[in-house]
Amino acid sequence: MSLKVAKFGGSSLADANQIKKVKDIIFSDKNYRYIVVSAPGKRYENDTKITDLLYLCHAHIKHSVPYNELFDIIKNRFIDIVDNLGLSIDINYHLENIKERINKYESVDYIASRGEYLNGLILAEYLGYDFIDPTEIIFFDEYGSFDAKKTQEAVSKRLQKHKYAVIPGFYGCTPNGKIKTFSRGGSDITGAIIAQAVKAKVYENWTDVSGFLMADPKIIDNPKRIEKITYDELRELSYMGAKVLHEDTIFPVREANIPVNIRNTNEPENPGTIIFNDKNYNIRKNSITGIAGKKDFTVIAIQKNFMNSDIGFVRKILSILEANSIPFEHLPSGIDNISLVIESSKLENKIDKIINEINKQCKPDSIDIYENIALIATVGHGMAYTPGIAAKLFSAVAKANVNVRMIDQGSSEINIIIGVENKDFEKAVKAIYNAFVN
Numbered sequence: 001m002s003l004k005v006a007k008f009g010g011s012s013l014a015d016a017n018q019i020k021k022v023k024d025i026i027f028s029d030k031n032y033r034y035i036v037v038s039a040p041g042k043r044y045e046n047d048t049k050i051t052d053l054l055y056l057c058h059a060h061i062k063h064s065v066p067y068n069e070l071f072d073i074i075k076n077r078f079i080d081i082v083d084n085l086g087l088s089i090d091i092n093y094h095l096e097n098i099k100e101r102i103n104k105y106e107s108v109d110y111i112a113s114r115g116e117y118l119n120g121l122i123l124a125e126y127l128g129y130d131f132i133d134p135t136e137i138i139f140f141d142e143y144g145s146f147d148a149k150k151t152q153e154a155v156s157k158r159l160q161k162h163k164y165a166v167i168p169g170f171y172g173c174t175p176n177g178k179i180k181t182f183s184r185g186g187s188d189i190t191g192a193i194i195a196q197a198v199k200a201k202v203y204e205n206w207t208d209v210s211g212f213l214m215a216d217p218k219i220i221d222n223p224k225r226i227e228k229i230t231y232d233e234l235r236e237l238s239y240m241g242a243k244v245l246h247e248d249t250i251f252p253v254r255e256a257n258i259p260v261n262i263r264n265t266n267e268p269e270n271p272g273t274i275i276f277n278d279k280n281y282n283i284r285k286n287s288i289t290g291i292a293g294k295k296d297f298t299v300i301a302i303q304k305n306f307m308n309s310d311i312g313f314v315r316k317i318l319s320i321l322e323a324n325s326i327p328f329e330h331l332p333s334g335i336d337n338i339s340l341v342i343e344s345s346k347l348e349n350k351i352d353k354i355i356n357e358i359n360k361q362c363k364p365d366s367i368d369i370y371e372n373i374a375l376i377a378t379v380g381h382g383m384a385y386t387p388g389i390a391a392k393l394f395s396a397v398a399k400a401n402v403n404v405r406m407i408d409q410g411s412s413e414i415n416i417i418i419g420v421e422n423k424d425f426e427k428a429v430k431a432i433y434n435a436f437v438n
């Protein structure tokens with residue numbers, strides 16, 4: 001049996017026209033048995049995702065600002081979809097019900113999850129599939145962490161009773177019956193969880209690009225498609241900003257050795273990208289697999305002669321971060337220096353306090369702060385132990401006149417991360433891409 005689980009992202013379900021394409025894809029193969037859906041996404045470049053509108057509703061309520069007009073925008077989008085698909089679902093009833101609950105101060109997670117819920121109801125009717133509410137099968141524990149064991153048992157038991165079903169992505173349920181969402185983009189994770197539980201042959205993730213591309217198409221014109229990529233390469237790239245797939249998607253599927261296939265709803269004949277497990281797959285020997293990056297980091301560079309022999313030095317620095325609840329992203333170090341790379345939004349107004357405490361407790365020789373730093377990760381199994389790759393990368397960036405503020409090669413050997421100024425981000429990505437792709 002070639003059971004397939006398919007997740008369709010917001011771009012594939014943005015309006016009735018897109019949903020018709022989704023139906024054609026699903027009905028082309030009866031092995032598409034479990035379908036995970038996102039909320040309607042953007043229909044055109046400056047459009048707004050339903051999930052963003054729902055978060056905005058919550059912000060209005062929180063600040064006691066009227067949100068009727070905003071809610072009407074959401075309402076009209078769903079009414080439009082239902083009318084254009086000719087469905088009989090009483091969408092007004094569902095929307096009024098949601099509004100009533102929102103008025104009673106429902107949680108932000110409840111509000112945010114309603115886009116997936118409604119789209120699930122709509123697609124289930126349109127396909128003639130059963131609808132399963134994820135609050136009955138996707139579980140979080142009392143601390144808000146995903147409960148994999150309980151979920152796996154519940155999903156596999158429940159889905160034995162349903163040959164074909166639509167399941168909204170992005171949310172589940174806590175032990176006290178409250179709705180909880182994954183982080184943004186989390187429908188990808190729901191799809192992977194379902195695929196693991198039903199031992200799918202493949203987990204297909206349908207979006208609006210023909211696979212995982214070597215770089216963000218918003219930066220590089222028409223970047224090359226990656227035909228095959230390993231789970232760990234993908235994790236590095238998605239963690240570093242290639243948001244086509246949520247970075248936590250790989251855990252359930254990697255455990256069950258289920259390949260992920262990224263496909264394009266607007267170009268279903270394209271084979272897309274296969275994400276799989278074979279580390280020996282070395283078609284890109286001596287080259288790279290992809291580039292990704294994110295802006296807005298702060299680097300705190302700490303210099304102290306004989307740092308290595310100052311026992312407890314790094315521990316003291318990290319405990320200062322811990323005491324101030326600041327997570328760090330990277331920690332590159334040399335013999336006499338160490339840098340803390342931190343997402344700027346996580347520092348808020350705490351930077352002066354942190355510096356004072358480091359000065360007081362660690363007595364460094366100097367501390368330099370670099371703000372507005374972008375991180376760029378160049379990733380690939382083919383670059384492990386290949387010195388020529390690093391040289392090519394750095395000379396490309398230097399030729400583009402970009403100053404490198406920080407370098408970090410992770411212990412995984414499949415990733416070189418550089419820090420550049422925000423303003424040089426796009427220029428550096430283009431330079432690296434052009435150096436490796438002819």
Ligand SMILES: Nc1ncnc2c1ncn2[C@@H]1O[C@H](COP(=O)(O)OP(=O)(O)O)[C@@H](O)[C@H]1O
Pocket residue numbers: 008009010011012038041185206207208209211212213214215216217218241242243244245
């Ligand atoms: N390396 C990359 N490869 C493919 N797409 C990328 C990459 N980096 C960023 N993206 C962006 O990811 C988008 C798809 O993700 P997303 O908007 O979450 O889609 P969906 O709504 O279908 O889940 C693409 O439209 C593209 O702009």
Ligand SMILES: N[C@@H](CC(=O)OP(=O)(O)O)C(=O)O
Pocket residue numbers: 008009010011038039041049051052115169170183184185186187188
């Ligand atoms: N709708 C949610 C969850 C999600 O996964 O969406 P998408 O598949 O459109 O990225 C979000 O916007 O975060």
